[in-house]
Amino acid sequence: MSSYKDKKVITIGVMSELTGLSERKIRYYEERKLVFPERTQGGTRKYSFDDVERLIDIADKMEDGMQTFDIRRMEQKKLPKKELRERMLRGQLNAAFNIRK
């Protein structure tokens, strides 16, 4: 089962190129528990191709106005469907009208 897709070998610089996301964003999504890179002995992050796809997916949802909180809940599938729909709608409205909290 252990494929190449889940082997953590990609540095944050390459990941940034692959996803188009800034390193800052990538590190922030980790802080928000959305990605879980491994580390080298020295402490540099290592990501997998699965993480590449995950980050692209996250980026899409962020663009739709969703918040990291909602994305995390969504992946855990623990949020009741009704509430999730409301949150997604709110996110899209926020995005559409560029609302600031």
Next chain:
Amino acid sequence: MSSYKDKKVITIGVMSELTGLSERKIRYYEERKLVFPERTQGGTRKYSFDDVERLIDIADKMEDGMQTFDIRRMEQKKLPKKELRERMLRGQLNAAFNIRK
């Protein structure tokens, strides 16, 4: 067709861990035209999973006493079969008796 396997994303440090080869060896095999990493803007090497497999294969052949020259020829499949067999035999003999040129 462009799979993950041929995407150049692995740094030499990770490659060294993945293959068990020293960075010195990995760079040397590049010098001998056996692997062809890409480079980042800054000049650091990037390898693919295909390269991981290729290097492991190379390492096996080196252990059998083959020389980089023969390995390269072998991959190009341009060496006559008879001569190749002779070279492989010689390599294995060298390895067996630990002969120094």
Next chain:
DNA sequence: CGTGTAAGGAATTCTGACACG
């Protein structure tokens, strides 16, 4: 030929913080 190593420098990454909205 194949590989280790010390050397000096450059590129990459890391963390914690301040800023803004």
Next chain:
DNA sequence: CGTGTAAGGAATTCTGACACG
């Protein structure tokens, strides 16, 4: 909340060379 940035330091990588066998 999400993200940019300047800051200082540490880890990583690079090249060319000398060594040895």
